Amino acid sequence: MARIEECILYRDFENGEILKQITFLIDRYELTGEKEFEEEKDIFYKSVGGLVEMAGMYGFSGNLWHNYLTFLLVNHENAFSTACEIRGAVEGSINQLALHDFRIFKELYDFDLQVFDRVFHTTCCQSLKDYENINGNSKMFNQRIRDRICDMSKTLAAAATTEEFMKDMVQFYKDFGVGKLGLHKAFRIEHVDGEGARIVPITRIAHVKLEDLVGYQIPKQKLIENTEAFVRGRKANNCLLFGDAGTGKSSSIKGILNKYYDEGLRIIEVYKHQFQDLNDVIAQIKNRNYKFILYMDDLSFEEFEIEYKYLKAVIEGGLEKKPDNILIYATSNRRHLVKEKSTDKLEIAPDDDLHSSDTVQEKLSLVYRFGVRIYFGAPDKKAFQNIVRVLAERNGVHMPEDQLMLEANKWELSHGGLTGRTAQQFIDYLLGKPVDE
Structure with a gap:
C-alpha cells in the first residue's frame, strides 16, 4: 500500500492525527503480518478512541473509518479542490496529481480495519464498521451536513476504480464546495x-x-x-x-x-x-x-x-x-x-x-x-389580521376566527403593535398554552 506521506495535494490535514496513527498501524501490519505487533496496542486504542470521539462531536454513524476519511477529503482546501468547488471538473495536469492522491485514499477505504481485531484480540473495529450513535445531534455540524458526509462516505467506499472515486469527489465539490465555506451557509x-x-x-x-x-x-x-x-x-x-x-x-x-x-x-x-x-x-x-x-x-x-x-x-x-x-x-x-x-x-x-x-x-x-x-412597512389592521390568520392555519391553531381576531387585537395593543413579529409572538403564545385552557 502506498504511504499517506506520498500524497501531493492532500497533505497536512487539520484533523489528521488519527490518519497518521492508523496508517502507521497499516504499514506495520503489512510489514509484519500479525506477528510481534503488541507494542503498538496503545496507538491502536488511541486511534479507535479518536474515531469514537469524532463520531460524538460530528454525529457520525455507520462506518466511522470511512466517515473520517470523507470528513478529511471534503474539508481539505488545496489547488484541486478549490478549483473544482461549485464549477466542477477542471482541465490540466493537476488532475493527474489528484488521481495520484485519490489512489492512496481509495486503498485506505478498501482496507478492512477488522484485521486489527485479530491482531489485538478485540472487537473494537467490528463496532466501528457499523457504529450506532447514541445521539444523532452534532456539536459541530447541523444534520444536513452530517448526513451529506455520511452519504458521501458510502459513495466513495463503493467506487470500483480510482477514476470513479475521483469523479465522485469532483461531483461533491461541484455540488457543495469544499471546506468550511462549502459545507456551511x-x-x-x-x-x-x-x-x-x-x-x-x-x-x-x-x-x-x-x-x-x-x-x-x-x-x-x-x-x-x-x-x-x-x-x-x-x-x-x-x-x-x-x-x-x-x-x-x-x-x-x-x-x-x-x-x-x-x-x-x-x-x-x-x-x-x-x-x-x-x-x-x-x-x-x-x-x-x-x-x-x-x-x-x-x-x-x-x-x-x-x-x-x-x-x-x-x-x-x-x-x-x-x-x-x-x-x-x-x-x-x-x-x-x-x-x-x-x-x-x-x-x-x-x-x-x-x-x-x-x-x-x-x-x-x-x-x-x-x-x-x-x-x-408595518401592516395595516387588515393585513395584520391576515398574517395572524395564515400563521394560525400553518401552525394548527384551531379557534373560531372572530375569537382569534379579538385575542390578536388585544395582544398587539400591549406587545409592539401591528407587525409580523407581533403576529408570530401571538401564535407562539397560543401554542404554548396548556391544552385544557
Whole structure:
C-alpha cells in the first residue's frame, strides 16, 4: 500500500492525527503480518478512541473509518479542490496529481480495519464498521451536513476504480464546495490577536423560507431579483432593507440564503465594531468560487460613531477593483442609517461647523452606496389580521376566527403593535398554552 506521506495535494490535514496513527498501524501490519505487533496496542486504542470521539462531536454513524476519511477529503482546501468547488471538473495536469492522491485514499477505504481485531484480540473495529450513535445531534455540524458526509462516505467506499472515486469527489465539490465555506451557509467574524480576522461557521441557523413571510410580495421580489442576478454572474447592487421593526427584514435575508445556498451563496454576518476587519475578510474570500453577502443586521449609527466611514470606504473601494463575488446587504429601522439632528440642517450648527451642508451630505451619502433600497412597512389592521390568520392555519391553531381576531387585537395593543413579529409572538403564545385552557 502506498504511504499517506506520498500524497501531493492532500497533505497536512487539520484533523489528521488519527490518519497518521492508523496508517502507521497499516504499514506495520503489512510489514509484519500479525506477528510481534503488541507494542503498538496503545496507538491502536488511541486511534479507535479518536474515531469514537469524532463520531460524538460530528454525529457520525455507520462506518466511522470511512466517515473520517470523507470528513478529511471534503474539508481539505488545496489547488484541486478549490478549483473544482461549485464549477466542477477542471482541465490540466493537476488532475493527474489528484488521481495520484485519490489512489492512496481509495486503498485506505478498501482496507478492512477488522484485521486489527485479530491482531489485538478485540472487537473494537467490528463496532466501528457499523457504529450506532447514541445521539444523532452534532456539536459541530447541523444534520444536513452530517448526513451529506455520511452519504458521501458510502459513495466513495463503493467506487470500483480510482477514476470513479475521483469523479465522485469532483461531483461533491461541484455540488457543495469544499471546506468550511462549502459545507456551511452562514459565518461570523472572530478577531484573533496576532492573526487578524477569522471566518467562523455558524452551525445553527433557522431554516426560513421566503414563503414563510406572509405578504410583502413586492419587497421580496426586489430582493430575489437582485440576489438572483448576483449568484448567476450578472450585475447586482448592494442592498438595504429598511423600515419598521418586526416586519421581516432579517427573515427575508435568511430566506434568501436558504433559497440560493445550492447555487453557491454564502453569508458572513458583520457587526459595526468589526468594520475595521472587512478588508481582511474580503482578502480571504475574493478568490473563491462562492458568492458572498456581507450581512449587517439592524445597521445604524449615532452621531458620534464614525464606523460608517469604514463602511463607505469598503463599498467604494480603493485602487483595487471590487471583487465580483461580494455584495453588502444591510437591514435597518432607519432610512438614512446615520442619526441626524435638526441642527444638522442649520446654516451654522451649534458646534461651529461652518460647512454643515457638507456634514449632512457625508452622513446621507452612505445610504446612496446601496443601489437597491427596499422598504418594509408595518401592516395595516387588515393585513395584520391576515398574517395572524395564515400563521394560525400553518401552525394548527384551531379557534373560531372572530375569537382569534379579538385575542390578536388585544395582544398587539400591549406587545409592539401591528407587525409580523407581533403576529408570530401571538401564535407562539397560543401554542404554548396548556391544552385544557
